Amino acid sequence: MKLYGYWRSTSSYRVRIALALKGLTADAVPVHLVRGGGEHHQPSYRAINPQGRVPALELDDATVLIQSPAILEYLEETHPAPALLPQDPVERARVRAVAAIIGCDIHPLHNSGPLGFLRKSFGHSEAEVAEWIGTWVGQGLAAVEQLIGDDGYCFGREPGLADVYLIPQLYAARRFSVPLDAYPRIRRVEALALDHPAFKAAHPSAQVDAE
Numbered sequence: 164m165k166l167y168g169y170w171r172s173t174s175s176y177r178v179r180i181a182l183a184l185k186g187l188t189a190d191a192v193p194v195h196l197v198r199g200g201g202e203h204h205q206p207s208y209r210a211i212n213p214q215g216r217v218p219a220l221e222l223d224d225a226t227v228l229i230q231s232p233a234i235l236e237y238l239e240e241t242h243p244a245p246a247l248l249p250q251d252p253v254e255r256a257r258v259r260a261v262a263a264i265i266g267c268d269i270h271p272l273h274n275s276g277p278l279g280f281l282r283k284s285f286g287h288s289e290a291e292v293a294e295w296i297g298t299w300v301g302q303g304l305a306a307v308e309q310l311i312g313d314d315g316y317c318f319g320r321e322p323g324l325a326d327v328y329l330i331p332q333l334y335a336a337r338r339f340s341v342p343l344d345a346y347p348r349i350r351r352v353e354a355l356a357l358d359h360p361a362f363k364a365a366h367p368s369a370q371v372d373a374e
């Protein structure tokens with residue numbers, strides 16, 4: 164498999180964590196989101212992912228999958244062990260809810276495209292953009308803090324789908340200097356995960372294109 168991604172893209176980071184947790188490997192194909200106006204806008208990459216975003220996972224038969232939630236579900240379905248989702252349907256829904264808060268309600272609001280639009284089309288200052296990011300990351304993480312458990316990872320002793328979403332989101336929060344002091348459960352999960360070999364291997368700083 165090949166994983167088209169960018170070292171500090173949170174969506175790419177999610178897929179790297181899931182691959183590592185499941186003991187799978189994919190050759191990294193870096194797609195620089197900044198250099199030259201963004202390699203993801205080049206026709207050669209649009210031919211791989213018409214949406215022009217990372218990640219994209221190319222399977223060994225050349226099938227290309229896009230959108231990290233779809234890729235994560237694919238990995239879970241094709242490589243069920245170790246499971247990222249619990250068996251119980253209510254527990255699964257709880258895990259997916261945390262994933263959705265991060266993937267649907269937080270991340271899109273600080274993605275590079277929309278932030279560039281705030282700056283260039285609406286003329287917002289860096290201070291205003293930082294306030295925008297802090298507002299939406301803070302609101303989302305405050306909800307996640309209430310929803311996850313009191314010990315171990317987000318939902319139990321083993322890492323799962325909620326952790327796959329949370330850890331990259333925390334990397335982004337720290338990158339944007341969003342305070343995390345109010346979230347002790349979240350910080351506990353982060354400390355555990357950053358000591359886990361799969362999360363270490365998937366960390367942005369460990370990627371071939373890390374800057």
Ligand SMILES: N[C@@H](CCC(=O)N[C@@H](CS)C(=O)NCC(=O)O)C(=O)O
Pocket residue numbers: 171172173174175196203215216217218229230231232266274275276277
């Ligand atoms: N919902 C998508 C989001 C993908 C996405 O927006 N990726 C970002 C990097 S984290 C990207 O490619 N941004 C480039 C842009 O917005 O121009 C997923 O989870 O895969």
